[in-house]
Amino acid sequence: MFSIAIFDSVKKQLVLIRDRAGVKPLFYYSDNDVFLFGSELKSFHRHPGFKKELSYEGITSFLENGFISAPLTIFKNTNKLGAGEYLILDLQSKKLKLRSIGMFMIHIASRFLMCHSRKRYLRRRNF
Numbered sequence: 365m366f367s368i369a370i371f372d373s374v375k376k377q378l379v380l381i382r383d384r385a386g387v388k389p390l391f392y393y394s395d396n397d398v399f400l401f402g403s404e405l406k407s408f409h410r411h412p413g414f415k416k417e418l419s420y421e422g423i424t425s426f427l428e429n430g431f432i433s434a435p436l437t438i439f440k441n442t443n444k445l446g447a448g449e450y451l452i453l454d455l456q457s458k459k460l461k462l463r464s465i466g467m468f469m470i471h472i473a474s475r476f477l478m479c480h481s482r483k484r485y486l487r488r489r490n491f
Contacts, residue, residue: 367403367445378453384465386434386447394460395441399453405437415440 365387370379380401382390391408393400398413408414417440425432432438434446445451448465 369401376455378455379450380445380453381450381465382445382447384448390445391437391442392445392451393439393442394453397458405439405442408439408442417441 365385366381366383367388367390368379368381370381371377372379378399380390380392382388389403391402391405393408393414395413395415398411400408400411400414402408409416419436419438419440419442422432422436422438425436426438432444435443437444445462450463450465452461452463453459454461
């Protein structure tokens, strides 16, 4: 059970990852030039850029189900990462990409295999 934030200074990206079991929550708020993330919604309340506007979709979800399911929350422009999802914020283009953690693992595995096969190729060539 984990939630992780990784900043890639080379690509200028922030990656937020939530475990596949989905035990630890991970919320994020995105509106204009403000991006916040945290494990509790109340952590956003202290930031001056956070707008406490209620989300009608979140309220409807709560009234229908008795809980608010991901990605909805009680506030507008605030979302919850689902179990086994990760989010990439590109700081240059300010675009968000939401992906499944399965794709993240495939990406990591493919990079490892490419690196491993490259090393084997270089060994054969005596480099």
